[in-house]
Amino acid sequence: MTGRAINWYLQRITGAALLVLLVMHFWVEHFSAEARTPTGLTFEIIQRRFFNNHWFVAVDLSFLFIALYHGLNGVRNILLDYTWGVRMKKPITAMLLLLGVFVAYWGVTAFIGNPHLQQISTTITANR
Amino acid sequence: MATYQIKLARSDTDAARHFTLELDSRMTVLDALFIIQREHDPSLSFRCSCRVGMCGTCAMRINWMPRLACQTRVETLNADAITIEPLAQLPVAKDLIVDLGPFFEKWKRVRPALHPKDKDSKQLAIVPPDSEFGRQAQVKRDCITCGACYSVCGITGSNSEYLGPAAINRAMLRLLDPRDGNVDDRLAVLNDETGVWRCHTQFNCVAACPKGINLTDSIMKMKRSLLFPKKFHDKQAAT
Amino acid sequence: MSSSAGPNANPIILAARKYAWRYVGNVAFWIQRFTGLALVAYLIVHVHTIHDLRDPETFDAALAMFGKPLFKLAEIGLLATVILHALNGIRLTMIDLGVGLTRQRQAFWYFAIGLGAVLFLAGAIPMFIYGILRHS
Ligand code: SF4
Ligand code: FES
Numbered sequence: 001m002t003g004r005a006i007n008w009y010l011q012r013i014t015g016a017a018l019l020v021l022l023v024m025h026f027w028v029e030h031f032s033a034e035a036r037t038p039t040g041l042t043f044e045i046i047q048r049r050f051f052n053n054h055w056f057v058a059v060d061l062s063f064l065f066i067a068l069y070h071g072l073n074g075v076r077n078i079l080l081d082y083t084w085g086v087r088m089k090k091p092i093t094a095m096l097l098l099l100g101v102f103v104a105y106w107g108v109t110a111f112i113g114n115p116h117l118q119q120i121s122t123t124i125t126a127n128r
Numbered sequence: 129m130a131t132y133q134i135k136l137a138r139s140d141t142d143a144a145r146h147f148t149l150e151l152d153s154r155m156t157v158l159d160a161l162f163i164i165q166r167e168h169d170p171s172l173s174f175r176c177s178c179r180v181g182m183c184g185t186c187a188m189r190i191n192w193m194p195r196l197a198c199q200t201r202v203e204t205l206n207a208d209a210i211t212i213e214p215l216a217q218l219p220v221a222k223d224l225i226v227d228l229g230p231f232f233e234k235w236k237r238v239r240p241a242l243h244p245k246d247k248d249s250k251q252l253a254i255v256p257p258d259s260e261f262g263r264q265a266q267v268k269r270d271c272i273t274c275g276a277c278y279s280v281c282g283i284t285g286s287n288s289e290y291l292g293p294a295a296i297n298r299a300m301l302r303l304l305d306p307r308d309g310n311v312d313d314r315l316a317v318l319n320d321e322t323g324v325w326r327c328h329t330q331f332n333c334v335a336a337c338p339k340g341i342n343l344t345d346s347i348m349k350m351k352r353s354l355l356f357p358k359k360f361h362d363k364q365a366a367t
Numbered sequence: 368m369s370s371s372a373g374p375n376a377n378p379i380i381l382a383a384r385k386y387a388w389r390y391v392g393n394v395a396f397w398i399q400r401f402t403g404l405a406l407v408a409y410l411i412v413h414v415h416t417i418h419d420l421r422d423p424e425t426f427d428a429a430l431a432m433f434g435k436p437l438f439k440l441a442e443i444g445l446l447a448t449v450i451l452h453a454l455n456g457i458r459l460t461m462i463d464l465g466v467g468l469t470r471q472r473q474a475f476w477y478f479a480i481g482l483g484a485v486l487f488l489a490g491a492i493p494m495f496i497y498g499i500l501r502h503s
Contacts, residue, residue: 002319002354004319004321004325004354005319005351005354005355006355007325008325008351008355009355012460012463015456015460016460018453019453019456019457022449022453026490041430042427042430043420043423043426043427043430046420064414067410068410071403071406071407071410072407074403074407075403075404075407077325077328078400078403078404080287080321080325080326081283081286081287081326081328082286082287083286083287083288083289085287086287086289086321086322089321103410103411103414106414106415106417106418107414107417107418109418109421110414110417110418110419110420110421111420114420114421115421116420116421116422116423117420191381192381192382192385193385193389207381280390282393282396328396328399329392329396329459329462329463329471330392330393330395330396331390331391331392331393331471331472332390332392332393334392335389335390335392342468342469344462344468344471345465345468348462348463348465348468349465351463352463352464352465
C-alpha cells in the first residue's frame with residue numbers, strides 16, 4: 001500500500017460516508033418538524049437543538065471534515081490531471097491543505113468556543 | 129454502388145480535400161483512400177500495412193471516431209458524407225499520418241517486453257486458460273498498438289505525461305504473466321502520479337479500441353492491485 | 368441499389384449519437400467534475416454562513432436572505448447537483464470495484480439520470496411548494 005493507493009481508496013470511502021451523512025443532514029435541515037416552521041430555521045432553533053443534543057455537533061463536524069477531505073482531494077485530483085499540475089504538486093497540496101485547515105477552523109469555531117451558544121447553556125444549567 | 133462525398137484533412141492547405149467517389153458498399157475506407165491516391169491526388173499520404181486489422185497502422189478518425197480504415201466498410205458508417213482526419217492528440221506528420229512517438233515513449237516506460245524470471249529455462253510455460261493470466265490474456269493481449277485509445281483519452285489530452293490506456297494494459301499482462309520477473313519496476317511506473325491514478329473512468333478508450341479491449345477494466349484492476357500488491361510479490365518470489 | 372449511401376452526416380446528429388451513447392462515459396466524467404467543483408465552492412460558502420453562528424444577528428439576517436425564493440430555487444439546483452454527483456459517484460465506485468464495467472452506459476442513463484430524476488422530483492416538489500409557493 002502506498003499513499004496514492006490509500007488516497008484513491010479513501011476518496012471512495014469518504015464518498016460513501018458522505019452519502020449517509022448527507023441524507024441525515026438534508027433531513028435535519030429541510031424536512032424535520034423544526035425546519036418546517038413558517039420562518040424556517042433561525043439561530044434560536046439551531047441553538048436549542050445543539051444544546052439539547054451534542055450528537056448534532058458531532059455529526060455536523062464529522063460531515064465537515066469528511067466533506068472537506070473529499071472535496072479538496074477531488075480538486076487536487078483535477079489539478080494533477082494537467083501537466084503543470086503534476087509539476088506543481090507540492091505547492092498545490094500545500095495550498096489546498098491550508099485552505100482545508102482554514103475552512104475547518106471556520107466550521108469548528110462556529111460551535112466550539114462560540115460565546116452565544118455558551119451563554120444559553122450556562123443559563124439553562126442554572127435553571128435546573 | 130453508391131455516391132460518397134469524402135472530406136479529408138490535409139496538412140498542405142492548398143491540397144484538394146473534397147472528393148466524390150462511386151464506391152461499392154462493401155469497400156472499406158482504406159479502399160477509398162487508395163482510389164483517391166491513384167486516380168485523383170497521388171500526394172495524399174496515409175499509412176497501412178496489413179490491411180486485415182492486425183498491424184494497427186491505419187487508425188484514423190472517420191466521421192469523428194477513431195477506427196481502423198482497413199476494417200471500416202463505408203456502408204457501416206450509415207452516411208453518404210465521410211470525413212477522414214488523423215488521430216487526435218498526436219502530432220500530425222502529414223495528412224492522415226500521425227507521429228506515434230509519444231504513444232510509444234509511454235509504451236516503453238512500462239517495459240513492454242517479457243523480462244523472464246529464469247532466462248535459461250528451457251521449459252514451456254503452462255498457462256491454464258482459467259487462471260487469472262489466462263482469462264485476462266484471452267482478449268487483452270490482442271492490442272495492436274494502433275494508438276486509438278490514446279488519441280481519445282481526455283487525460284492524455286490534458287496531461288502529456290500520462291501513460292495512457294494501452295501501456296497500462298500491457299503492464300498488467302506482464303505483471304500477471306507467471307514467467308515474468310520484473311514486478312517492482314512496472315509497479316513503480318503504474319503507481320506514479322502520471323500512472324493509473326490519472327484514469328477517471330471516462331471509457332473513451334473502451335469505446336474507441338478496434339480490438340474490443342476493455343482497457344478501463346485493466347486500469348481498475350491495476351488500481352486495486354496497487355492497494356494490495358502482495359500477489360505480485362508472491363509471484364516474483366515463487367520460482 | 369440506391370445511389371445515395373444513407374442519411375447525410377449531419378454534424379449535430381453525429382455528435383449526439385457519439386456522446387449520448389458511445390462516449391457517454393466522457394459526459395459522465397465532465398458532469399462529475401463540474402458538480403464536484405460546484406459542491407466544493409458551495410461547501411466553503413456554506414461553512415462561512417455557519418461561522419456566523421458566532422453572531423446571531425448576522426446569522427438570522429443571512430438565513431432570512433436565504434429564505435427568499437431566488438435562493439430557494441438555487442437550493443433546488445443544489446439538490447440536483449448533489450444527486451447527480453452522488454449517484455454517478457456510486458456508479459464510479461462500482462466500476463472501481465470491477466462491477467458492471469460492461470454496462471456503465473446503462474448505469475449512467477438508468478441509474479444516475481433515471482433514478483436521479485425520480486429522487487430529484489421527490490425532493491424538489493416539496494421544496495418548491497414549501498419554499499417558494501408558500502413563501503410570504
Ligand atoms: S488497446 Fe486497442 S485502441 Fe489501444 S492501442 Fe491497443 S488496439 Fe489500439
Ligand atoms: S492496415 Fe493493418 S490494421 Fe489496418
